Amino acid sequence: MNIVVGVTGGIAAYKSVHLVRLLTKGGHDVTVVPTDDALRFVGLPTWEAISRHPVTTSVHDDVAKVRHVALGQAADLVIVAPATANSIAKMTAGLADDLLGTTLLATEAPVLIAPAMHAEMWRHPATQANIATLRERGVHIVGPADGELAGGDSGPGRMSEPEEIADAAGALLAPGDLAGLRVVVSAGGTREPIDPVRFLGNRSSGRQGAALAAEAAARGAEVTLVAANVSADVRGVTRHPSVRVVRVGTAAELSDAMKDAAASADIVVMAAAVADYRPVAVSDRKLTKEAGGVPTIELVENEDIVAALAVAKRPGQIVVGFAAETPENEAEMLERARRKQERKGVDFLVVNAVGWEHGFESAENAVHILGEGGVVAGVASGSKRAVAAAVWNAVRG
Numbered sequence: 001m002n003i004v005v006g007v008t009g010g011i012a013a014y015k016s017v018h019l020v021r022l023l024t025k026g027g028h029d030v031t032v033v034p035t036d037d038a039l040r041f042v043g044l045p046t047w048e049a050i051s052r053h054p055v056t057t058s059v060h061d062d063v064a065k066v067r068h069v070a071l072g073q074a075a076d077l078v079i080v081a082p083a084t085a086n087s088i089a090k091m092t093a094g095l096a097d098d099l100l101g102t103t104l105l106a107t108e109a110p111v112l113i114a115p116a117m118h119a120e121m122w123r124h125p126a127t128q129a130n131i132a133t134l135r136e137r138g139v140h141i142v143g144p145a146d147g148e149l150a151g152g153d154s155g156p157g158r159m160s161e162p163e164e165i166a167d168a169a170g171a172l173l174a175p176g177d178l179a180g181l182r183v184v185v186s187a188g189g190t191r192e193p194i195d196p197v198r199f200l201g202n203r204s205s206g207r208q209g210a211a212l213a214a215e216a217a218a219r220g221a222e223v224t225l226v227a228a229n230v231s232a233d234v235r236g237v238t239r240h241p242s243v244r245v246v247r248v249g250t251a252a253e254l255s256d257a258m259k260d261a262a263a264s265a266d267i268v269v270m271a272a273a274v275a276d277y278r279p280v281a282v283s284d285r286k287l288t289k290e291a292g293g294v295p296t297i298e299l300v301e302n303e304d305i306v307a308a309l310a311v312a313k314r315p316g317q318i319v320v321g322f323a324a325e326t327p328e329n330e331a332e333m334l335e336r337a338r339r340k341q342e343r344k345g346v347d348f349l350v351v352n353a354v355g356w357e358h359g360f361e362s363a364e365n366a367v368h369i370l371g372e373g374g375v376v377a378g379v380a381s382g383s384k385r386a387v388a389a390a391v392w393n394a395v396r397g
């Protein structure tokens with residue numbers, strides 16, 4: 001595998017010499033991309049000797065080979081070890097003023113960072129906010145360990161040992177548990193037009209569906225994400241070469257796209273919030289008060305898409321439904337969810353409680369996952385990515 005090891009300017013850079021050695025001994029082709037600061041700790045000849053590749057820090061070398069993006073494009077994994085507080089801030093901001101910065105922006109491969117800094121710098125809200133952002137974008141973080149730091153201090157901030165970083169890299173390069181599977185995930189909320197400027201819709205942001213798609217891709221699946229009016233920030237989450245995005249607006253469009261993708265899928269997940277009804281007639285022109293009186297909008301029921309997908313299931317295909325409920329208590333929520341699971345004929349039903357203040361438009365979620373016979377196959381809370389991981393764990397059994 002092609003691995004890029006970015007080295008930034010911290011004393012732990014000396015430990016990364018051993019990391020590069022472990023990776024090359026493991027049969028990987030390793031290119032080291034140090035920052036200028038890193039070279040003050042460990043010199044360029046060391047990196048060239050240990051990786052057996054030419055090493056540069058500059059975007060202006062080897063321009064004919066478009067090295068500033070080529071390295072990132074060709075990489076199967078990018079590691080940054082040590083990742084200093086400054087380099088973490090630069091990564092978060094997307095700065096690209098050196099070869100490591102451009103490589104990180106150009107890559108679609110998994111990125112693993114091993115933070116190393118003083119405990120105060122690690123605990124600083126700026127660093128913690130940056131780490132949270134990177135995590136949300138799918139960057140993998142190993143460490144830091146709690147232990148002795150340069151200058152005799154101790155606390156969290158010590159770079160993980162090279163063996164631990166190499167193990168984390170190995171886990172990322174191993175085929176995921178969804179490798180070879182095709183999955184289709186719907187996300188967002190449908191909008192049923194009333195007239196050219198108005199619609200019947202709902203508050204679903206599409207973040208949970210996008211997190212399911214991103215997690216499935218990270219685990220090796222080929223993913224189709226059918227996105228209905230998702231909020232703008234979910235686009236970054238699904239920027240993965242194995243995620244294909246199909247945009248839809250109405251329930252009818254969602255139905256067509258889902259049926260199309262489900263025909264060749266192993267797992268179908270309906271996380272989108274579908275409008276149960278649509279206006280019978282859509283006005284060509286904007287409804288206006290000049291017409292007088294209060295308009296009545298006559299509605300007709302939409303197809304239950306997930307129920308239709310469950311009926312049309314291919315042999316061995318798994319169908320997962322979602323339900324957002326407003327119950328009095330957990331027992332009522334589970335009882336409603338079990339009835340819904342049976343009514344819709346889905347293999348799994350992921351249920352969460354929602355209200356005006358929680359559930360929608362937020363980064364966090366808390367769910368119960370019902371499996372065969374309505375038995376609770378998993379419970380998860382936390383970031384939508386963590387919930388997504390729990391859903392795939394339950395589906396994989």
Ligand code: CTP
Nearest residue numbers: 270272274276302303304305306321322323324
């Ligand atoms: N769903 C669907 N097609 C619809 C409505 C819902 O495929 N027309 C799917 C949703 O994507 C979700 C599941 O069914 O996976 C449950 O959605 P929910 O709105 O809770 O179901 P409803 O049948 O509308 O139930 P309720 O009467 O509680 O609104």
